[in-house]
Amino acid sequence: MLSDSAGRRDLLLMGASLALAAAGCDGPDEHGHPLPARARGQAAEAASFATVLDLEGLGRGVLARTRAGHAVKLEGNPQHPASLGATDLFAEAAVLSLYDPERSRRIRHAGAPCPAAELDAALAAVRPALLASQGRGLRLLTGPVASPTLARLIAELLAACPEARWHQHDPLADDAALAGALAAFGEPVAVLPDLARAQAVLCLGADPLGPGPAQARQARDWSRGRRAGRAAGRLPRLFVAEASPSLTGARADRRIPLHPAEAEEFARAVAAALGLPGLARGGTHPEAAGIAAALREAGPAGLVLAGRGQPPAVHALAQAINQALGAPGTALRLTAPPLARPEPMAASLAALTAAMAAGAVTHLLVLGANPVAEAPAALGFAAALRRVEFTLHAGPWLDETAERCRWHVPLPHPLEAWGDSRAFCGTPAIRQPVTRPLAEAARGEAELLGALLGTPLPAREAVAATWRAAWGEAGFEARWEAALEAGIAGDPAPAIAPALRPDWDRPGETGPAPAGLVAHFAPDPGLGTEARNAWLQEMPRPLTGLAWGNAALLDPLTAATLGLAPGDEAELTLDGRTVLAACWPLPGQAPGCVTLPLGGDRQAGGAVGSGRGFDANRLRSADGAWMAPGLRVRATGRRAALVSTGAPHRPDTGGAVPRLRPGETLPPVAPGASLHPAWAYEGRAWAMAIDLDACIGCNACALACQAENNVPVVGPEELARGRGMHWLRVDRYDAPAPEPAAASFQPVPCMHCEQAPCEPVCPVNATVHDQEGLNVMVHARCVGTRTCSNNCPYKVRRFNWNDHRPALDTPRRNPEVPLRPRGVMEKCTYCSHRITAARTQAGLEGRALRDGEVETACQRACPTQAITFGDLNAPGSAVAALRQDGRGYALLGHLGTRPRTTYLAPVVPAAPA
């Protein structure tokens, strides 16, 4: 009963493994071009490379672990400021895209594969004409560019062709932030919050803990701030006013569901309460006085962040308040933006589209962007594209834009290419290939630009040339090697101190809040550019529980008024544009505001990404506005194909997460009574402690676990049947009234109970206890009665309902973790293979294991270091200390299971602030 799509995907993945078996069984030594990168591992067999991956154009440092030349797993680079050793969803998932069997592998002309020589000939043919006309009619469209090399080459191209124009497009770009910075300072400025030092933070639609290029770093800082605050008895305060629930909002002390039309009024009310000088107009809001008092009390440690979708005036207000608080230097740092050329990207694309439609564009190069799918449909980019004579698209996939361009060139995956990048804070890093290219015909952007410039250089030489120019010839090689070794190539951008312009406050047009519903567009992790990644598609979104698609998010009251139950289909109409979408009531959503996640229903998204959810771009206005009034929602009476992993509202009926007030403690974790004799643990006793006060629900742990342990993707049909295979799930519990919006997240791996209920019920001894307290699953012994799952009160055991091995047996699989056959149980092992590896290493070195030497995959990924793993019996181990913490508790401890995984309860404010 395999579904069509599942079967098709399996076939594709199997095909890929065959192709790779033919091409890729050799190590990196036999690379097409040699790797100068120094391996971090002990041997080439198991090497690690420091490199960098981009998100929204900004880099996050990773260490890529390879096995026999194949990239297997990505982890954070502790030296990189955007990672500090942690990862995010996208970094974890990137390695799967490397092996995507649907990646573009051939250069194409008019849709048909053609030899590379034809492309070279075509580029050589257009070059003289373009140079002669000074590049008139030549346009270059890229994503946001922070790469110094790419910026240099583009600058060279523009210098050679002064009439040519460069445009950038990013569907998630926040143009209003740029406009706000220009209004406040007259120059583009990047705001880098320091959440470790901030004592009072107000987020106006900002989501510093949510998905983005700085998520791992900001989440780390935030958790450090909370840790220090708990120790000092004075927790930093976090206020969030937002339209749609976010990860930051979930962890806020006070969360205010705010209609988008009220955002400016709210910000003005806070500014007025603070007595901000230069304020053109005040405002009122009942919450403003309390928040302003907290900010004033915090002083320089106070911080206001305005987020994506806020009007420029709100961004300017936030900048002005921060200046008034004296926050720069304490709670935040202002720097020059990391992007090579900050610009309003919606306007940039609109200008390009207009020029194309007017016939002013003869040659268009689209490098690493997909505007046909990602720009608002109302812009008419696809139609304008037809008027361009020479179109070339370079991208990793044969996507919607590729299908409409004359030429298509496959881009290499970042893990197989040379390049460079800047982090959100401006820190540069060099990208190096960690594996031989899986698509031989792929060419990087730098190579294409070089070919167009007539200075064709291999990508490595192009990058080296950039840095040779920056560093000088003297000692270059040593510096280059050091940069590759460390994964960073310099320091963060220096702080700047721009002066606030006297006329910073330019109020937006005022008026009563528009009647009816407001459309609020939002990014959706897992869709959009990442839509082809099955790991991301299948990872339930933390706040909705939806996977393999998206839904229009409404507040429960509005949904009830419209007669929409969770999963009902509705017809959404905005300015005459119509789309059908599933609806999902979301507690905490601002009334009157419908959130429309971008990036669904891709037309050319491949077997994994096509047709998932609905495409909000069909509603979005041509100017790329993040919100639009006048949305009409009508129930169609049909049900939509929506895959959800739970109800919209999830109260904590089982007492899973006790919420402590500051200073409160829980009774110590004590072993409950048991009829079974207790085990003696003479040697090590592995245990895990998960700090729920630090957990932000980002799912990085769950995805890291999936990558590390060869956990299969089951597809939407199976997931909807309740057969997801994630070994680690992140439960969400909504706070009880009167704070219905804030939530607690609880990662639930195997508890490795000392009195494990699963063990005595297994008839064949397939799940047993080992001498170090691991609850071990012996796959080879399992006959599949599933009774262990029945008796697991935590429901962390997963059953192989189908045979997932064919889809998993690719070069991506972690060879240290076996694949499980059909009909057996599996579950979290505490990464026992990592324990074994560490023990072996310690044995080879003739020493004892050190505390913290064994890091589980989930622990390594966690941006907030919420997960601690170690030996309970080791004196002074971190996990043993956390067992003694006053916030510690065992989940369902009253059952007497004596779990080895324990939790630390979250701390909530004493009274609603």
Add this chain to the structure above:
Amino acid sequence: MSLSTAPIVAATLRPGNWAFRLALLLALAGVAVLAGAVAALLAFGIGIWGNNIPHVWGFDLIAYAWWIGIANAASLFAAVLVLRRHGLRTAVNRFAEAVALAAVLAAALYPILHLGRPWLFAWTIPYPATTRLWPQFGSPLVWDFWGIMAHVVVTSLFWFIGLIPDLATLRDRAATEGRLALARAYGIFALGWRGSVRHWHRHQAAYRLVAALVLPLLLSAQTVVALEFATTLVPAWHQAWLPVQVVVTGLPSGLGVVLAMAAVLRLALSLQRFIDDADMDLLARLLACAALAAGAAYAHALLTGLVLEDAETRAALAARIVGAGAPAHWGAVLLAVLLPQLLWRRGLRRRAAVVIPVGLLAAAGVWLDRWSLVVDGLLRERLPFPAVPYAPSPAEWALLGGSAALFAAALLLFGRAIPVVAIFEIRHEETLAEAAEEER
């Protein structure tokens, strides 16, 4: 009055009529569906079923517990008749035993087929394997292996020992008719029975001994099934009274099926004189009684579960009984407890058109009760784990229908190959009647 055993023997030895052939054809078609469902299961795995986490068990365990319940009630009935030397045994205990045996065979499918890797089922059997690994004797699933094995062995013995004198009769009749091959076949299973007094003496001793063995078995098999649930930490299952509840609520299904079978046989094989109105009357009242007992068990569950237990258990049982699980639970109460109460009316219990549907619906009611236990027992777990409701797939329906067809086919073939009522018991009654006449 004299009862001749000739029609019983004739029913066995003569070729079947068109109705029989049609019924057998239908049953065999159902068995073919079963074979297809089993083949698909082995080829594609349990993924073709509707199970998930937490609903790791569904139709498999429901059907298992249900068939065991039918087998148990039917053998309990037969054994009680033998042990009490009750007059009714002449008529109905033979096919009560047959119903029990066929139901055990249908039940025995599931412990193997429900495994993720059924070909490794032998690992639940204790034998000195080269792995030097023994089963985990603490697991109720291992107890279950013993439970079902004991049930198969004792039920077969009970049925076979009761059959020996009749097999000898059939051997003799076939020999008289000159059908020597058939006579030899019956002769092998008659174990050289010659009908001597010593034979009769030992036969009676053995028959009653095995009948006595059946009694603890009834408790053990159903109890072990119940323990598979009761020993878990699932709040709606973790109940000391669950075994009693499962044994008692299983009775109406077996008695209902025996009653319906008796009514059908009476009509189909013209055995009204051997299974007379008094027999039917008694059987029907037994069913009504068992239904009352089941009602008492439900009342007990309501009281203890919803009033006396801790909050977690109360919430779980409330979900099962009055929450989302209400349809299955109250459907079971209606069909297995309330409907059989009709049979207290003499007029109704004499009519085949009443007892056949009431008997079968009582069995259906017990099936709903097993659904309520296996599926709706998981409505409330310890943690609010985001569970997807269990929905059986066509493959599971095919397996359920197929096992019912296997049951029917076994009974039909049984009706053709061996006497449906015990000839020797009827002869015994004849002798008693003659002796009484002589005394007069």
